[in-house]
Amino acid sequence: MVALLSEMLKILFLAGLTLAGTLAIRILAKNLSRKTSYLRIFIQIMSQAFLFYLIAFPLWLSLVVVVLLLATLFFGRFFCGWICPFGFYMDLVSMLRQTLKVRYLSLPESVNRFLHELRYLLFGVLLVWPLFLVNYSNLPNSSSVIFLSGPFNPLRILLAPLVPVIAPWQIFPNSNLNFPYVDQIVYYSNDNYALMAVLVFVGLAVVSSFLVRRFWCRFCPTGVSLAIANKLSAFKWAPVxxxxxxxxxxxxxxxxxxxxxxxxxxxxxxxxxxxxxxxxxxxxxxxxxxxxxxxxxxxxxxxxxxxxxxxxxxxxxxx
Ligand code: SF4
Ligand code: SF4
Ligand code: SF4
Structure with a gap:
């Protein structure tokens, strides 16, 4: 029964994507003035569908990360604007806000700058943290490095925005629902409080992105890692x-x-x-x-x- 439900969810998800894609093509064909925005929505939807399946396989996931970092050398933070599933999710919440005619809040300039600086600190902590967790005597077990498990699990936080809002594996029993960072919250939480922690995080993520456009992106460590990849002076030859x-x-x-x-x-x-x-x-x-x-x-x-x-x-x- 659960397997049947899971398959039905996947089919519904893909049917929804196809429908949205068809609509996006029709909008583009009508040559509306905001073509770039519509094209962006279309690419965001297609990227969701692509990642929906790819992310379930660790090997493909590793490949996706390599491709992303290489692409960043040439296209800058294009990933954040056009592909990132969590970014797309926040855009959808903003569209809902616009439909309800609620005005967004702007952060004070100093707070916005502070959050952007905070990204570098978060990114640094994520990079250094695994070094304290590694049992160096077991290091030949290279699968932990390749698949970002075990002591390298903190680095998975950098991949969290890639998780499509509905992913093809289970977080809670009998459920196929997922949300960026939920995996990590469950992993690091006490079993008794995991559900509460997840609900609080999802609630905060939804409310904050409803009120402030792309709120998480203001301090997301994944975004800063792409920004750094984009700035590597050794690759200044790349036609960015x-x-x-x-x-x-x-x-x-x-x-x-x-x-x-x-x-x-x-x-x-x-x-x-x-x-x-x-x-x-x-x-x-x-x-x-x-x-x-x-x-x-x-x-x-x-x-x-x-x-x-x-x-x-x-x-x-x-x-
Ligand atoms: S202020 Fe910005 S939007 Fe206005 S003309 Fe200058 S670049 Fe264009
Ligand atoms: S900043 Fe982070 S959450 Fe925002 S679009 Fe980039 S990777 Fe995604
Ligand atoms: S993120 Fe801001 S500055 Fe950059 S392309 Fe979009 S609107 Fe322009």
Whole structure:
């Protein structure tokens, strides 16, 4: 019965993804002005489907991590803006908030910066912590290294955002539901309090991402590990996807600052040139919404992929 339910959940999940994908293609085909946002939703949905199966197998999971780190050298934090399942989940919660016409809260600039700095500390702790847990006499057991189990389990926290909200294995008996970080909370909790700890975490995650856009991303250690991979000077030759600003065309309207889900102000504040910010998740929302013709550009390997358009002025008035 449980197995049947599990299969039905998977089929429902894939059917939902297919439906959402078809809708996204139809929206794109209609050539709506917010094409980039719709394309992003479509890619986020497809990535969920892809990871849904891949993440269940440790070997594939290891491969996914290697591919992600390599891709980050070329595409920056594209993963955070376009693929990360937890990021997508937070975007869905934000869409619900928009539908209910509730205004988001903005964190004070100093708090936002503090959380971003905190990411580096969390990342450092996660890297160092396993070194104290390893029983070095057992180190030849290399499977623990490869599959991030045993003493290397803390490093799995870095992979937690990859867990699709519904995953094909069980956390609680008779249930197929999962949520990012729940695995780790259960692993480190006392059995008596695990369920309570999970419920508190999920509750906080839902409420915080409802009120503050991409709240977890403000201090996520996974995001910072990708930002660091992106900044490795040894790989400066890589043709990184990035945003460029033409300062002379900027009217300081502030739209790019308002639409940024990470509350990154660098596009607004920087006078011009390449935007080089570790907060930026390359969602490209600022480029899509900037109302100044060719003020912002998305570049990859010297080629322009997307430019901002004057969408405030109706096409007829431009003639
Ligand atoms: S910062 Fe973390 S949670 Fe946010 S999108 Fe990146 S990996 Fe996912
Ligand atoms: S949205 Fe464009 S024009 Fe407005 S402040 Fe940002 S970069 Fe300048
Ligand atoms: S700066 Fe622009 S591309 Fe980067 S996260 Fe903010 S809105 Fe997205």
């Amino acid at each position: 996807l990035h945003i460029e600003k033409d300062g002379e065309k900027c009217t300081k309207c502030g739209i790019c600052r308002r639409v940024c889900t990470a509350q990154d102000t660098s596009v607004y504040e920087q006078k011009g040139g390449r935007i080089d910010s570790s907060m930026c998740m390359l969602c490209l929302r600022c480029v899509e919404m900037c109302p100044c013709e060719e003020c912002l550009k998305v570049k990859f390997d010297g080629k322009t992929l997307l430019v901002s358009k004057n969408w405030l002025e109706p096409a007829t008035e431009k003639l």
